[in-house]
Structure formats: C-alpha cells, structure tokens
Amino acid sequence: MSESYSRFAAWRAQHAAAFAASFGRLARRPFSSGLSLGVMAIALALPLALAWSLLQMEQLASRVQASRAIHVFLLPDAAVAQAERLADGLRTDAAVAAVRVKTPEQGLKEFRASSELANAVSILGENPLPPVLVVEPADGDERALVARLQQLPDVEFVQHDGVWQRRLQAWLGFGSRLLILLGAVFALGAVLAVANNIRLDIATRETEIAVLQQLGASDGYIRRPFLYAGGLLGLSAGVLALAILIAAAAYIQPSLLALIGSYGSGFRFAPVPLWSPAAVVAGAVGLGVLGAYLAVGHYLRLTRPVDL
Structure with missing residues (x-):
C-alpha cells in the first residue's frame, strides 16, 4: 500500500x-x-418567497412588453378610407414599425368574442365602434410618437400602456433591490443562528477542546466537526425552506389563479429554474459552514494557548 493512499485513507477516516x-x-x-x-x-x-414573486412579476412584465401596440381611435363618423390614408402616412415614420387598420366590423367581432356586453351592443342595431389604427412603435421614446398621434386629424383617443410599463419596470427594479437587501439581512440572521448553536456546543466541550490543544491538535482538526455540524444545519434548513415555499405556493396558487382568471387573463405561473433548488441548498450549506467557522474561530483565538 502506497504512502499517498495511506494518507488519503487516514484523511477520509478523520472526516x-x-x-x-x-x-x-x-x-x-x-x-x-x-x-x-x-x-x-x-x-x-x-x-425565497420574494424571489419567487419577482419571477412571476417578470413574466407578467414580459407579457406587457410584448404588447406595446398603440391604439388610435378615430371619430365615430370617420370612414375606413380615411383610416387607411392615415396608416399610409404613418408607415413612412421612422418611429413606427408597423401599422394596421382595424375596421369597425373587426372591432365588433372581437368585442363580441371577448366581452359579456356583446348582447347589449347587438340591441343598438348599428355598430358604434370607430375605425382603429393599431400602431407598433419602433425602438425609442414612445411618448413623442403618442403625442404626434394625438395631433392627427379625426383622432378622438390614443390608448397607450407605456406609463404602466414604466411603472411596472420601476417596481421590478425596486423589488430586485429589496430582494438583495432582505437576502443579505436574512443570510446574516441564518449565520448568527448557526453560530449561536455551535457556540452552545463549544461550551459543552471546553475541557475536551483544551485537552486537544494541549496535545498539539491543530485548529483545523478542532474546527472540523463543528464545520460539519454547521453544514448539516444548513443542509437541513435549506431543504426545510424549500418545503415551506412549495407548500405555501401550492396553497395560494389555486385562489390566485382564480382571481386572475376572473379578469379574463390567461396568466400562468412561471416555472422555477431547475438549478434553483440545488443553488438554495448549496447556499444554505455555505451559510451554515460560515456560521460555524466564525464561532469556532472566535473561540480558538480566545483560548490558545490554554493552561490546564
């Protein structure tokens, strides 16, 4: 048996x-x-719950960003031919990516398919909807384009969700910063919780540690079992935290989906990336080891050398 293998076997046995x-x-x-x-x-x-909520909000934001169309409602008595002329003029605008005209008949068909008030519209006997220009903006400042569209002839109203999009992005930015702050604070709390547990363990083994120090045991040898204890606490806490999050999500998802569905939305929760649970558990183990390292390191600095 080689010497290197013997050292490895001894190292493995110690661990x-x-x-x-x-x-x-x-x-x-x-x-x-x-x-x-x-x-x-x-x-x-x-x-983790805040991170999961931000993940769902980012999915909602991507759906909002995907629908950047500006709807230009013309006057009720405006003809479709006038809407086509306005669309032809807008197609030469560098700030416009695409334009299409939605006729009153098309608008009424979509309204009947998506609204519970379709029967009430049918009672009127005539189509009250005006022609609509659906303008897809190019990349850039959409507010200037909206202002120009409002000045077009025969335009009654311009609908644009740019303000809502900017507000949503601002809230997501705030949520990301809040997640970083809360994550740091709670990570510190997790480290302190482990350090306190390890400190109590050290207090019950002071005599044993003193004997090991007098026999010449290295700090690494004395620290090793406490690091394993911190890692075990972190591993268990990470698994338990994931279980809490999964249970909470399963509890609130049905009622939340029912609430969102009542507004006619087809929103579905974004799946959690496959690497996330492993990253959470690994991070929890790291925090546990860090808490144990700090607690044992502080004790060893105070007690070396030790006189029996």
Missing part, C-alpha cells in the same frame, strides 16, 4: 469520524438544534 460525531451531537440536542434549524429555515424562506 468520516468528524461527520458522524457532529451528526450524533446534533441528534442528542434536538430542541436547540430544532430551534436553530427553524430560525435558519424561516430566514431562508422569506427572501
């Missing part, structure tokens, strides 16, 4: 023993371990 000892100590203190686990899971679940 296996440290992992088993850490798991056993956490299991022997279920109450304190459970408190730390619960605090850390909640600290992770809250920013």
Whole structure:
C-alpha cells in the first residue's frame, strides 16, 4: 500500500469520524438544534418567497412588453378610407414599425368574442365602434410618437400602456433591490443562528477542546466537526425552506389563479429554474459552514494557548 493512499485513507477516516460525531451531537440536542434549524429555515424562506414573486412579476412584465401596440381611435363618423390614408402616412415614420387598420366590423367581432356586453351592443342595431389604427412603435421614446398621434386629424383617443410599463419596470427594479437587501439581512440572521448553536456546543466541550490543544491538535482538526455540524444545519434548513415555499405556493396558487382568471387573463405561473433548488441548498450549506467557522474561530483565538 502506497504512502499517498495511506494518507488519503487516514484523511477520509478523520472526516468520516468528524461527520458522524457532529451528526450524533446534533441528534442528542434536538430542541436547540430544532430551534436553530427553524430560525435558519424561516430566514431562508422569506427572501425565497420574494424571489419567487419577482419571477412571476417578470413574466407578467414580459407579457406587457410584448404588447406595446398603440391604439388610435378615430371619430365615430370617420370612414375606413380615411383610416387607411392615415396608416399610409404613418408607415413612412421612422418611429413606427408597423401599422394596421382595424375596421369597425373587426372591432365588433372581437368585442363580441371577448366581452359579456356583446348582447347589449347587438340591441343598438348599428355598430358604434370607430375605425382603429393599431400602431407598433419602433425602438425609442414612445411618448413623442403618442403625442404626434394625438395631433392627427379625426383622432378622438390614443390608448397607450407605456406609463404602466414604466411603472411596472420601476417596481421590478425596486423589488430586485429589496430582494438583495432582505437576502443579505436574512443570510446574516441564518449565520448568527448557526453560530449561536455551535457556540452552545463549544461550551459543552471546553475541557475536551483544551485537552486537544494541549496535545498539539491543530485548529483545523478542532474546527472540523463543528464545520460539519454547521453544514448539516444548513443542509437541513435549506431543504426545510424549500418545503415551506412549495407548500405555501401550492396553497395560494389555486385562489390566485382564480382571481386572475376572473379578469379574463390567461396568466400562468412561471416555472422555477431547475438549478434553483440545488443553488438554495448549496447556499444554505455555505451559510451554515460560515456560521460555524466564525464561532469556532472566535473561540480558538480566545483560548490558545490554554493552561490546564
């Protein structure tokens, strides 16, 4: 057996023993371990819930951005031929990507298909809808184009959702910054929760640690089982946080979809990327290891050298 293999086997045995000892100590203190686990899971679940909400809002924003058309409603007595002449003039505008004319007959057909008031319109006996120009703007400032469209002859009203789009983007930007801030705050809370649990574990093993230090054990050897304990807490907290989020989403989705559907929207929740759960668990493990490292490092700096 080679020397390198023997060293690897010894290293593997040390880590296996440290992992088993850490798991056993956490299991022997279920109450304190459970408190730390619960605090850390909640600290992770809250920013995860905000991130999930932002994901759905971004999907909604993409649907809004995909419908950038400007609807130019002409006067009720305007002829379709006049609408065609206006459309021909707009097609030469560099700020306009495309223009199409929606006739009153086409508008009434769409209205009957999408509105519960279709029967009321039929009672009128005549089509009250005017010709409409559907203008697709090119990239650039759409507000200037809207202002020019409002000055066209026979134009009664110009409908454009640009203000709503800008407000939605502003809210998404605010939500992203809030997510970063809350994520940092709750990540710090998770680290402190693990550090407090490890500190309690250290307090029960002070004599054992002192003996190891006197025998010449390195800081890495003493720190190793605590790092495994922090990693186990982080792993459990990450899985629990994902379970909380999945349960909460499953609970609110039916009622929320029913509410959105009552407005005639076909919105569907965006799927969570496949890599996200693994990233959450890995991040939780990292936070647990960091909390344990800080707690043990602080203790070792205070107690070396140790006199028995």
